[in-house]
Amino acid sequence: MKKRILALALSAAMALSLAACSGGGDASGSGSGSGSGSNSGETKKVGLSMPTQSLERWNRDGSYLDEQFKSAGYETIITYSDNDTNRQVSDIQNMIAEGVDLLVVAAIDGEALNTVMNEAGEAGIPIIAYDRLIMNDNVSYYVSFDNYTVGTLQGQYIVDTLDLNNAEGPFNIELTAGDPADNNAGYFFQGAMDVLNPFIESGKLKVVSGQTDFDAVATDKWDTSTALDRAQTVLASYYADGTQVDAWLCSNDSTALGVAQAIESDYTGSNQPIITGQDGDEANLKNIVDGKQSMTVYKAVANEAVVTLDLGKAILNGETVDGSLIENAGWDFDCSYDTESYSTSEGHNCPSFLLVPDVVTKDNMVEKLVDTGYYTQDADGYLHPAA
Ligand code: GAL
DSSP states (O other): OHHHHHHHHHHHHHHHHHHHHTTTOOTTOOSOOOSSSOOTTSOOEEEEEESOSSSHHHHHHHHHHHHHHHHTTOEEEEEEOTTOHHHHHHHHHHHHHTTOSEEEEOOSSTTTTHHHHHHHHHTTOOEEEESSOOSOTTEEEEEEEOHHHHHHHHHHHHHHHTTTTTOOOOEEEEEEOOOTTSHHHHHHHHHHHHHHHHHHHHTSEEETTOOOSHHHHOOGGGOHHHHHHHHHHHIIIIITTSOOOOEEEESSHHHHHHHHHHHHHHOOOSSOOEEOOBSOOHHHHHHHHTTSOOEEEEOOHHHHHHHHHHHHHHHHTTOOOSTHHHHHHTOSSOEEEESSSOEEETTEEOOEEEEOOEEEETTTHIIIIITTTSEEEOTTSOEEEOO
16 A cells, blocks of 8 residues: 555645646636746646557556646646557647647557657657657657566566476477557567577477567557467467467467467366466456466556656756656656667667566465555455555
């Protein structure tokens, strides 16, 4: 509970400090109303553009961001674009027309927002790329979790659980990656493969389908039924003769859900393969309790929203933003300032605030998720997002 309470206390404190420096933050400002955010008496407007409501985490991100910015005294416009890139473009165009002072964008497709990002840039609106990087130099900052580490945690979990450094093997594995349009998906996959590849090369791990290229194992829109279909095809083609699958790397929870379903319905072996995931979605936490999924990489998106708010506030106050934001904010979670890992174009690095992801399993989920106040546990042992 501690972290959540602290986050709320922080936002209350921030609301007060904003009120102090912006003359109360009410909407009655008598400025010119240009929407450029330079009138201190006027409530500033923040546009929050989320990709979709069909993946659980984005609902949580959207409501945390909306709550945090509102309770800090800002006006917000929030949209979810149904995983439709054209719709996200027009949602953001509407925000620009509404005169937002700051854009926070979680892109559906990191390459497809070029024109609208240029429009925002021309209008002088600062842009925070939220969670997923956008390939456009008008992006001012990037807030995310360390995406590469997400993948290494998944790969390492498989290495440790199969005890690959000691066991003789060989073990069989399959791979399911994320949406090629999502800039994060490649990092997740690369992180995992950097850990797994030495064992694949030595022959201790065998990808029976032979499908190891990102493009061959990617899942359009992170869609559960797409992941399910491919897993069924792989099982029918390579495992129908009783070959055992020991592990299935899945880059996130929505794809893990599809793979777990295929294992349940189409796998003839008697073992339960290791299945990885990411996000801590409710259905996946249930699968972890039931032994159908092994782990998920949890990202405390409430903290990602806290970082975004503090960063947004500093930008809107015209402060120079660098790593000192972290020391000044005094968050009770880890975050690093990284000016080298991400670039929006060749030679154009994007200053990034990166939070730290964490492994959640059946054994530690109460400690990591219930004791921290993010989820509650029911009498059957299942977890539900705290209201
Ligand atoms: C990624 C995000 C992950 C996961 C995935 C599917 O960009 O970082 O946490 O949610 O999208 O939505």
